[in-house]
Amino acid sequence: MPEVTMTVNGQQVSREVEGRTLLVQFLREHLNLTGTHVGCDTSQCGACVVHVDGKSVKACTMLAVQAEGGDVTTIEGLASGGELHPMQAAFHEHHGLQCGFCTPGMVMSAVDLLQKNANPSEQEIRDWLEGNICRCTGYHNIVNAIQHAASGGGAS
Amino acid sequence: MYDFGYHRPKNLSEADAALKEASEPTLMAGGQTLIPTLKFRLANPSDIVDLCAIDELKGIREEGGNLVIGAMTTHAEVAASDLVASRIPALASLAEGIGDPQVRHRGTMGGSIANNDPAADYPAGCLGLGATIVTNQRQIAADDFFLGSFETALQEGEIVTAVSFPVPEKAAYAKFPNPASRYAIVGVMVAKTSAGVRVAVTGAGAGVFRDSAIEQSLSGNFAADAVGGSGADEGDLNSDIHASAGYRKHLIGVMAKRAVAAANF
């Protein structure tokens, strides 16, 4: 079995994996980082979104071996020093989550949006979230939370 | 997913060697179609040859007035490229509409056209703009490259290295997405080029095709109002739970009109 080495949430990890091991399986089953979820099998729901080398990707549509040498950030690595990331804080403040299952992917996707577009319009937020499905919130409060995070009001 | 051997060559000759050594290899570009296919066990390659580490397949550049895009360039990179935006903005906006942001971060132009999904966007981009597909063996005109549903002119072991786009006078892409999958139900690339008007349609049929009736209607007058109906035979168009052939045929005309309007904007 090939060995794969990458940095996950700031720590270097190496494991032997089958070639067919998906990045999401690697995170959940090999590293016990169960915050990254699997909600579909057609790369559409986005519950598995993580950052690889600073970009949001679907960890269910990437092999672990493809992340060789990469820098991976999962939902567990977003808060720092016990402080929620402003996006996490905004989701809390504006009730942007209900059952919590889509939430990690939704937050990781939203963080990436603001990296690219610091001040998105409502329509730009809704368009960006095309790859993240939520069944609980109707997206209303997710969009609201992202708008507030963008305007720096996440932890207000 | 069935298990497989995994290879990550650093250059084209290593890739070529890896392909030759394996019994039933598959090339992987961004993997955004291949991995779901593998997950459903719809493919069972002995080996996967991952092209992600081959630097010569990456990058966007100008060559002899053409825009040349490396096969492993991601959709997000095309969408964000200043060079693409300045030379062929239609291509940037097409790339911006593929899949979702996460798919665009991984999916590549080479992977998309080699797969030739009949509802993918890039085949319409390449055919509509009259691109040339460059492989490790030859150059193939887009008109000769796309052969129907998931079929291309690529031979076994042949690797797409880049796509070369002549810069059109005007062009735009308009897409009517499938509400569920967000692939194109109908996507139309219109281009006014020095060699005439080209109109390529994806999503509607068994593969990307040029709509000669619309091309003719625009040849004298490249204006939205000039767009006539699609010349496609309804019997050749797709019909499914999302759209009948008749609706698709109608949408070809509407999307062409909207693309022309956008190109002239």
Add this chain to the structure above:
Amino acid sequence: MPDGSVGQAVKRREDHRFLTGKGRYVDDIHRTGELAAVFVRSPHAHAKVSAINADAARKSPGVVAVLTGADMAEDNYGSIPCGWTVTDRHGEPHKAPPHFPMVRDKVRYVGDHVAVVLAETAAQAKDGAELVEVDYEELDANVEPAKAMQAPLLHEEAPDNLCYDWVLGDEAEADAAFANAHHVTKLDLVNNRLIPNAMEPRAAIAEWDSGTDSYTLWSTSQNPHVLRLILSAFITGIPETKLRIIAPDVGGGFGSKIYCYAEETVCLWATKRIGRPVRWTADRNEAFLADAHGRDHVTHVEMAMDAEGHFLGLKVDTTANMGAYLSNFASCIPTYLYATLLAGQYRTPVVYCNVRAVFTNTAPVDAYRGAGRPEATYLLERTVEIAAREMGLDPAELRRRNFIQPDQFPYQTPVALTYDIGDYEASLNEATQMIDYAGFGRRKEEAKLRGKLRGIGFSSYIEACGIAPSAVVGSLGAGVGLWESAQVRFNATGTVSVLTGSHAHGQGHETTFSQVVADTLGVPIESIEIVHGDTGQIPMAMGTYGSRSLAVGGSAIMRACGKIIEKGKKIAAHLLEASVEDIEFKDGNFTVTGTDKSLSMGEVAFTAYVPHNYPADLEPGLDETAFYDPLNFTYPAGTHICEVEIDPETGVTEIVDWVAVDDFGKVINPLIVEGQVHGGIAQGVGQAMLEHGIYDTESGQLVTGSYMDYCMPRADDLPSFRVGMTETACTHNPLGVKGCGEAGAIAAPPALINAITDALGVKHMEMPATPEKVWRLAQSAAAAE
């Protein structure tokens, strides 16, 4: 001090773990030595299973066992029961054919359970499952409810594929009302099949402890105690004392996680048979195939009116699809949760409803968000809208003319329910003001200039929630009582554990229930923990569905709090040397009336556990359990109005405005309530515009078996919603609450279809209103002009 948080938008206490990736869902849990289960599912809609050859599978690397329905029969595992017996129009019980967790004779829908492969890893189990050879003798299949009674027989026990033929109301009375009608509005409609799609796929882990011959089952369940009851009493024979069910964090349910499913039953059986823990997690494609689906009705409706538009009578004829087997509560959805709502908000004096429930070669159909009430509301609000157009009356005015008036409560409807309270016109008026109904004509004209067709649609809905008075549902055939339990347990240092039977899977109970307890007992919210989802910790309970958690579960908590206060008064009286009658409890303090002698709740709790100075006749401890059986259903109601704009060239419909004005009674946490409304509307919009569970009528294959074809609402499909509230407090529960979880899903579909048909100028269109359907209607409407 009372916390004062009731009525406040308290931020959710459960958020932190979900936001940091520390939620704990079933698939996150691993047990030492566990095996992965993968099911071999039927590729056919209807076929005899003549042989299963698993030799090659058993030899596949990592495979430990391949088990079938025949193996399960050896161990005397029973059939999955239906928990509600509907009595048909002839007084006969419904037909409930056997529903074995793995088939014993034939498969009856695509995805039916044929065998299970257990292996060291999920990938190895999948490898093995591919090698299981099944000989099928294909049979003709039918997926359409309207054709079911003429179709090939699914079950010997159910002639004509008929589960029941049921009526509510008196047909002759209805005919008499229609005989006097000035106008009759008639409509044929379909309520489209939906696939629930909670984002967390179902999962189960079963572990048998050989030392005690006991089992633990981790399940994605909305009601672990009900699951235990069904598994114990009907299927496995395992005593409840030997079966612990844990439903940890659950990622959405919407009804689909109420039921006892084949997969978890098989895991429970296999863990003892193999002697190792067994885990199973659904792939999304399995969720599409084998989760219980929702809706799927074919209906004809007629409404009679007098010359002024007063409703005289309603006749409804429905064929309801049960799927291939009766799911746990399937039978009551198109009867007691449907026909009983057909009076709506109106004074219609006579209602007659006939429902035929039929079996087809499709996945079982059961409750999905709203469950019967969306179907009733859709047909009623569509009919009212069409009636208004046919009579040349304003749709708001027609509704006003027929509303039950505030002074008529309690109101006995002709369809069994007694509404306790409401003010329907108040909600309608608020909604029309919020959306500026008077300005609609101007907006329509302005849209026309932009080439868009603008339409407006109303939906004035009512639902019966707070399910349900046990005696009432028992008389109608329910196999269970529908009370709820609560235990309020003070700890010696004054912190409080609240154990509730109302499982949360997104509803925010940990926050709302804490607010209630904090306010009632005067304890800081930080000192309260809410415990749910574990039969090993919580008293017997009934679970979460039918917007019942606060109205029923919350009432049980209130009752337990009342017992705590009562006992606290005795302790305080002793310590303060006063009589119990002189102790009053207020703001978290026990005070001798008219004095400043006072003890805090914390001091009383401490004394209860350190009873050195304590009443001689009183038990130590401060830990009270209560059960609450509701006196009536609750009746949330309101009006939603939406406006749409249609691009006639493509048929694309954009929702440009949505106002929802709901009366949920008292609101404990408006932030959470509004979130429930948003989510409900989104699912209703999904039904009306995007979602449709389609089986191929020839092959019986599920055509919409993934997100590539089943269209889930996404952020760019939806607008922001404007939510308003009116309030009439529920008269019969201690909190005055009614329930808010299903309202949006109930209200939204008719509002949207009313708006779209208004824009197009057509009478009706079937859901979902896809672009092609809308485009075709826009073309014909344009041609007709």
